[in-house]
Amino acid sequence: MGGLVSxxxxxxxxxxxxxxxxxxxxHAQGCSILLHYRSSSSEAQGLADELNLLRADSVRIIQAxxxxxxxxxxxxxxxxxxWGGVDVLIxxxxxxxxxxxxxxxxxxxxxxxxxxxxxxxxxxxALMTTLKAxxxxxxxxxDIHAERGLPxxxxxxxxxxxxVTLTKVLAKELSPEIRVNAVAPGAIMWPEQDEVAALQxxxxxxxxALQRIGCPDDIAKAVAYLINDADYVxxxxxxxxxxxTLFT
Numbered sequence: 001m002g003g004l005v006s007x008x009x010x011x012x013x014x015x016x017x018x019x020x021x022x023x024x025x026x027h028a029q030g031c032s033i034l035l036h037y038r039s040s041s042s043e044a045q046g047l048a049d050e051l052n053l054l055r056a057d058s059v060r061i062i063q064a065x066x067x068x069x070x071x072x073x074x075x076x077x078x079x080x081x082x083w084g085g086v087d088v089l090i091x092x093x094x095x096x097x098x099x100x101x102x103x104x105x106x107x108x109x110x111x112x113x114x115x116x117x118x119x120x121x122x123x124x125x126a127l128m129t130t131l132k133a134x135x136x137x138x139x140x141x142x143d144i145h146a147e148r149g150l151p152x153x154x155x156x157x158x159x160x161x162x163x164v165t166l167t168k169v170l171a172k173e174l175s176p177e178i179r180v181n182a183v184a185p186g187a188i189m190w191p192e193q194d195e196v197a198a199l200q201x202x203x204x205x206x207x208x209a210l211q212r213i214g215c216p217d218d219i220a221k222a223v224a225y226l227i228n229d230a231d232y233v234x235x236x237x238x239x240x241x242x243x244x245t246l247f248t
Contacts, residue, residue: 007029007088008083008085008086009026009033009227010033010079011092012090014033014044015035015037015041015047016043018141018188018220021216022090022219022223023035025220025223027051027059029224032059032082033059034061035060036062036064036066038066044061048060048061062075066114066115067118072119072126073126085133086136087137091124091138094115095156099155100154109155116156117160124174124180132174132177137181139182139183139223139227140180142164149161163182168235171235171236181233181235181238183238185214185219186214186239186240187214188216208241208244209246210243211242214240222238
């Protein structure tokens with residue numbers, strides 16, 4: 001893979017887990033990263049400090065509640081000016097929790113749709129001018145459950161399905177200057193909350209063709225491919241799930 005030298009990247013939700021691994025991977029390729037976080041301030045600052053020791057002023061952090069229109073506008077303004085302009089937007093931030101049909105409240109709907117669908121749309125719209133000027137690209141992190149839905153996670157699944165459609169619609173609307181693609185992770189990391197029982201883990205892994213869960217680097221590499229080596233790819237969803245979707 002070629003280097004990503006001089007790409008300026010805004011990644012939402014980049015302080016922890018898969019987002020943080022994408023930051024590390026892309027930074028190692030020579031990118032400058034504007035790292036957005038919502039509440040993980042210590043993790044964001046620690047990651048920025050670590051990477052800035054390797055290359056001065058290569059990572060900046062910014063806090064924003066992506067469900068706030070004002071915060072989104074401020075984030076886009078900072079990104080459009082950082083290091084001269086943004087080349088890549090990675091919509092990674094995502095609220096994720098169960099919402100069983102029958103018990104869903106409007107606040108949960110607004111939160112899950114806001115972070116997973118509304119924010120990516122309005123952030124892309126706000127950065128459209130600078131991305132067009134720099135022939136940039138957008139990478140959305142979706143989910144394999146966008147297609148069939150995750151039981152008891154109805155609103156989350158609906159939001160991610162919307163993000164898949166957003167990817168395809170904006171790929172048409174913003175072409176030819178801006179490419180818009182997505183990565184759909186399968187079982188990459190076990191959730192930190194609501195610990196998955198050992199038996200359930202075995203059942204999940206048994207339905208993965210490669211018989212193992214993935215690692216955050218698998219997602220980071222797919223994102224890097226779409227940024228750097230996919231000049232003739234737009235409107236596509238790359239599924240990174242070890243073959244999980246081959247099974248019902």
